[in-house]
Amino acid sequence: MINLSVLEVGVIGFLAQIIDGALGMGYGVTSSTLLISFGIPPALASASAHTSELFTTFVSGISHFKLGNVRKDLLRPLISSGIIGGILGACGLVTLPSKPIKLVVGFILMSMGGLIFYRFLFRRGKINTEIKTYPPSRLRTLGFFAAFIDAMGGGGWGPICTPSLVLTGTEPDKAVGSVNLAEFFITIAIAATFLALIGPEKFRWDIVLALAIGGIVAAPLAAFICRKLPKRLLGILVGLAVIILSLRILLRR
Structure with a gap:
């Protein structure tokens, strides 16, 4: 295993949070992938990423909330079933x-x-700007499924929730912000369960801390980018991010 400096791990956390905070997905996948590419064992990389998300999702969620990127009506159903x-x-x-x-x-x-990318790239005049409400039962189903996959696969909360909300009419910045804030509560449940199952003594707390610091520094900037990007461009980027992450899942052995 390659020995990474605190600064190098911090940069990984910073880059991962820029992607996640701006597009609503990718912190766990990005940070885990980069750590593994430097020789960190996959299990340790995943555990470290999830634990550091306790800090990054809190700062990211608060940043999105302050910038008006959060819809409160989406939060409670996603959080309750997601936990x-x-x-x-x-x-x-x-x-x-x-x-x-x-x-x-x-x-x-x-x-x-693919659907999101097509919708925002080729149907620029049909982007819905109305505030659309959702049945709580549908949101609870989405939250449960996304959190279950996130815990089992090392990522999935953002890639599943964000495009689902965007495809059904939520403005991209509101989808990203709401999913980011809800993720904080989901991460608490997942991290606590992993700690109980595998034991805190097996964690690399230096990696967790460095990832968290890098992510915390990046979180406000990422939320600002999300707020300022044109909605059509943000939708296209979300679609591309989902395609790239899905390819990684399908091609990874």
């Missing part, structure tokens, strides 16, 4: 085969990413 799904997903990770689930999720995300 349950995250806990069950973390528990299931040690007993259920994750590869078939990842393949299914990869194909679903690929389809969603």
Whole structure:
């Protein structure tokens, strides 16, 4: 395993949070992938990323809230069911085969990413600017599924929730901000479950701290970028991000 300096890990956290905070997805996947590419064992990389998200999602969520990127009507259903799904997903990770689930999720995300990319690239005049409400039952189902996959696969909350909301009419900046703030509460449940299951002594707390510091520094900037980007461009970037993340899931052995 390559020894990374605190500064190098901090840069990884910074870059991962810029992507996640601006597009509503990618912190866990980006940070885990970069850590693994430097020789950090996959399990340790995933655990470190999830734990550091406790800090980054808090700062990111508050930043989005202050900038008006959050819709409160989306939060409660996503959080309440997401906590349950995250806990069950973390528990299931040690007993259920994750590869078939990842393949299914990869194909679903690929389809969603393609639809979003097409919608915002070729239908620039049909972007919905009205505030659309959702049945709480639909949001609870979305939150449960996304959190379950996130815990089992090391990522998935943002890639599943954000495009789902965008495809059904939510403005991209509101989808990104609401998903980011809800993720803080989901991450608490998932991280606590992992800590209980594998024990805190197996964690690399220096990596966790460096990732968290880098992400905290980046969070306000990422929220500002999300707020200022044109909605059409943000939608296109969200679609591309989902496609790239889905390819990573499908191609990863």
